[in-house]
Each structure stands twice: as C-alpha cells, then as structure tokens.
Amino acid sequence: MNDLRYLLVVWCLATLLIQAPIFAQTVQLQPTLRILALGDSYTIGESVSPNQRWPIQLGDSLKNRGFVVDTTAIIATTGWTTGNLLAAISAQQLATMDFNLVGLLIGVNNQYQNRPLAEYQVQFAQLLDSAIAYAGGQVDQVFVVSIPDWAYTPFGQASIPGPISQAIDQFNATNKSITEARGVAYIDITPISRNGISEPVLVAGDGLHPSGEQYRRWVQAMLPVLTGDLTSIDPELKMPWSVNVDQETGRFRLFGPEKGELPVRWEMLDMTGRLLETGVIQSDHSWKAERLPAHQMVLLKIFLRNGQCFWLRV
Structure with missing residues (x-):
C-alpha cells in the first residue's frame, strides 16, 4: 500500500447527527454567551445538584x-409538557x-401522559419558533436536544419498557423533523440514555432521572455540534479501534475489534458534513470506499453495536 497513513481517531459518546450534514446545522457561538435552556425535569436537573444540570455543565x-x-437562564420544571412550557x-x-444560545428539550411528559402526538407536533413547533425568536431570529444560535429514554431506568423497567421506547422514538422523530426543517442543530442524546441499565451510574438516586454523569456525557455529545470542533471529546474515554487507508485504492482496514463486535455500519462525509457514502464493515475488517476524494480530508463515522460511535478523520 502506498501513501498509507493512520487516522486521527476522535471518540464520540453518541450518534451525534445521523445522515444530515454535520456542520450545515452547527451553532455559531459568540465570544460572550447568554444561554437560555428551555425544558422540563431533564433541563432543571431533577434529583441532581444545580451544578450537575446539563445547562450548567455546558456553560462550564x-x-x-x-x-x-455571561448568563445561564433555565426555564424548566419537573412534569412540564409542551403546553406547560408554552404557558410559562x-x-x-x-x-x-x-440570548445568543438557546437550547430546547421537551416532550417526555407528553409521552408519559399519553398526550396526542399531533398536539406535540404543533406545540413543539411553536416552542422552537419561540426559541429562535429569543435568539434574535438566528437559527444558528439555537439547538434542540432529543428526549432521553426513561425505559432504561429502574422505574422504566418496572413498567413496560418496550412500548415506552417505541413512543420515545416517535416523539423524537417528530421533534427532529421539525428541527431540521427549520435548519436548527439537533443533538441526539437518546443512545446515551439507553445505557442506563447496563451502567447504573447514569441514573440518579430516584431511579428515574439522569445522573450528573449522564448529563456530563450529554454535554460531551453537544460540544462538537456547538463548537464545530471534533476534538471536543471526553479525555477519560479510551479510543477503541484504529484504521488505516490506502489513498490510491480507497481501501480501509480496521484494527482492534474483537470477535462478535462486527459487522458495524460506517458513513463517510466530506468536511462540510455532506454524506458521500455508507456501508457495512464485515468480519474481514476491511472495506473499499468508492467515493474517497483524492487528496482531501474526509470524516468517517463508525457506529458501534452498543449505540455509540466514533469519528475518524483522514
């Protein structure tokens, strides 16, 4: 192989931005920030100390x-639905x-109270339009956070977790569609929440809400989207695998996966976040990218089977 070089691996806690352009919907941060966070118990940080709330951790x-x-304002109360937040x-x-950075996370109580999805669709759109207005009409100063899945908590496991997860997915599909239609950045933290049973440290002492550690991981997933910097990573995490590539043939080889960890899906994107190609890494650990641009940096995103992912930058 000629021009073989190792890739810089950047670990990512969660599936950050699916197949939509990564940087086309990033946030333009100002040097001095006035932050507004709108939501419910997840934003006010039910059962964690104030400094562990995700808006506070994000500001830090x-x-x-x-x-x-300069400012971190939180308008959120445990139990609020979209209707409650609109009224507030x-x-x-x-x-x-x-405000020049506005975050919105709302909907779990609509799901919990079995309120109609159609109602959520209308009210979430109203809330997002309000969030944009609060940011001076700047869509690139607003971001939406997906609804975490409370099925993966002791409280949720005592109920019927399967239908809960299905409903959460439906609500998230709705808020994601509305968010992307307005050109607003969308941050998917739901996969992180779905580690709550396998990693009890992610659940607060009440057995239902996220812990400060889970909120810390949310923030680590937010930072690359908010700053546009893929090096905004969690230094405590270990990089699991490495990859090398033959630039002339476009053939990649993955090093590190153990038996049972493959196959996994991959995506290749250009540096603007445009999806170039996608495929599956099979058990032979190698694959060929047909659309690898010559002499240009690209991003690889490899999806782990536990719902996490990591980035590789060529």
Missing part, C-alpha cells in the same frame, strides 16, 4: 474552551433579553 465546558458565559414562556419578556 464552554468557559474551559475560552468562552465568556408567554408570561415572560424573553425576546428582549438578548
């Missing part, structure tokens, strides 16, 4: 990356407060 992480966080924000003058 951005400070560590050189941003000034309508009573405040949020559009006059110059």
